[in-house]
Amino acid sequence: MVHYRRSAIPGGILFFTANLRNRRSDLLTRHIDLLRQAVADVQRVQPFIINAWVVLPEHMHCIWTLPPGDNDFSQRWLGLKRHFTQPLRMREIWQPRFWEHTLRDETDYRRHVDYCYFNPVKHGWVASVKEWPYSSFHRDVRRGLYPAGWGGNVGEMDVGERR
Numbered sequence: 001m002v003h004y005r006r007s008a009i010p011g012g013i014l015f016f017t018a019n020l021r022n023r024r025s026d027l028l029t030r031h032i033d034l035l036r037q038a039v040a041d042v043q044r045v046q047p048f049i050i051n052a053w054v055v056l057p058e059h060m061h062c063i064w065t066l067p068p069g070d071n072d073f074s075q076r077w078l079g080l081k082r083h084f085t086q087p088l089r090m091r092e093i094w095q096p097r098f099w100e101h102t103l104r105d106e107t108d109y110r111r112h113v114d115y116c117y118f119n120p121v122k123h124g125w126v127a128s129v130k131e132w133p134y135s136s137f138h139r140d141v142r143r144g145l146y147p148a149g150w151g152g153n154v155g156e157m158d159v160g161e162r163r
Contacts, residue, residue: 007102011068013051015112018077018098019059026057027093029134031084038083046076051109054116055134056123061116063103073100113140118151 007014020027028035032055039050051063066073081094103109117140120132129137129151140146 007073007100008071009102010071011066012071013063013065013103013109014073015061015063015101015103015116016073016077016098017059017061018081019095020093021095022093023058025093027088028055028060029057031088032134034087035084038080041083042076042079046070046072046079048073048076050136052113052116052140053136054119054132056120056125061119063109063112063116117146121151 035055047067049065051065053062054060064073064076077098085091085093101112103112117129117135117137120126120135121129126132128149129135130141130148137146137150141148141150
């Protein structure tokens with residue numbers, strides 16, 4: 001049996017990727033209100049801070065800060081996936097597990113937030129970051145953390161994943 005090593009830093013800041021099994025699906029954006037409700041339901045029971053989140057049709061990236069003394073992000077993901085799936089009456093829509101990375105410092109944090117926000121451009125869904133509606137980028141623009149025109153061209157950005 002494979003044993004996965006998971007971060008165990010209470011109150012940590014973590015980057016996540018979660019995927020649907022069908023990478024051609026559009027369930028996440030088609031049912032965005034249901035996904036938002038699932039997140040809210042989980043947050044009520046097991047609080048966490050959403051630092052960044054982007055939802056694409058078949059996968060999502062997010063950064064969470066867990067409460068001090070709490071490192072149980074796995075139960076939060078289990079709840080989120082369950083709360084999203086049950087009303088749809090569909091089975092096995094998620095890829096098993098999820099990918100997680102504990103953010104090490106401010107530079108690592110900034111690169112991963114940028115990666116989240118630029119992902120819809122990288123995948124060709126939009127030409128600029130501000131065009132993608134399913135992102136906390138718009139919240140961060142309102143807060144003054146990003147300029148509205150942030151994002152440039154794909155070749156100009158240094159946002160993590162390389163092809």
